[in-house]
Amino acid sequence: MKGRDGVGKNLIIIGCGGHSKVIVDIIEHMPQFRILGLIDDDPVRPSHFQGYPVLGDTASIKTIKEPVFGGIIGIGDNWSRKKVADVIKKSNPNFPFITIIHPTAYVSPRCHIGAGTAIMAGAIINSDVSIGEHCIVNTLGSVAHDCVIGDYSSVGPGAHLGGNVVIGDNSAVSLGARILHGRTIGDHTVVGAGATVTKDFGDLGVVYGAPAKWIRPRLQEETYL
Structure with a gap:
């Protein structure tokens, strides 16, 4: 290698x-x-x-x-x-963070991916997507056209975002979750594994279920892994 x-x-x-x-x-x-x-x-x-x-x-x-x-x-x-x-x-104010993309991922040439972001094996990033700095799109995750993902957010293994989805900063879409077209997730919010998101959710929450429901508030520094 x-x-x-x-x-x-x-x-x-x-x-x-x-x-x-x-x-x-x-x-x-x-x-x-x-x-x-x-x-x-x-x-x-x-x-x-x-x-x-x-x-x-x-x-x-x-x-x-x-x-x-x-x-x-x-x-x-x-x-x-x-x-x-x-x-x-x-x-180290001038330290350069780099973006890495697994060769089996598909990343549209018409998208923006911020510094320090990792795109894992088999991920799909479609046209006109904007992904912030220090994000993760994990194995086999997909992000459809015109989505916006804020800084320090993550899309878990096998999770899927429909078109025009907006994910705030420091939020996590967990393993196998699905977010339907046009939905918005706020900052510091965790979408639980296997959830199906059919409506918008705000900041600082834990949501899961099919359809997903607001379960409880969370602290921004609260771990979820």
Whole structure:
């Protein structure tokens, strides 16, 4: 794999968890990049992860001796990913976050995908879609025409968005959920696994069911994975 040899521009991955394993796999299929190593703030972080060296914590980014073209945050939880991005942006304002796309994904040339976003294997992103920064469209997820997805939001494995759907910032559409054409989901809202969304929902909520119903409010920092 190109990610393991000397070819390509050096990238670092931030995070040594389950989601970062998938990020490693994607980058290994992108010949323009080479994985230099990983970064993790856990004081008991491993010395190596998925065959690559762990280079230190986020404060170590400035001290890496080899040139670093950019990086991506390999953390699945949206709010946790945002907190790490904020730390890096504060200490390294010019650090370039890169977008990665698995070669089996289809991404329309007429869409916009923000920096730091990951598009997983088999995902479909159709025409005139706008996806924000540090988002995730997971394995076999699909986003139909003219959708808008805010920063730090995620579309889970096998989840599907109809056309003209709007997803706010820091929201999650969980595994296998479906959102019908033209619906809106607010900020910091979690759509539960297998839900069918037939109406709009606002900010800071948990919704699930078929049809989906408002179940309870949630805090913006509340984990859901």
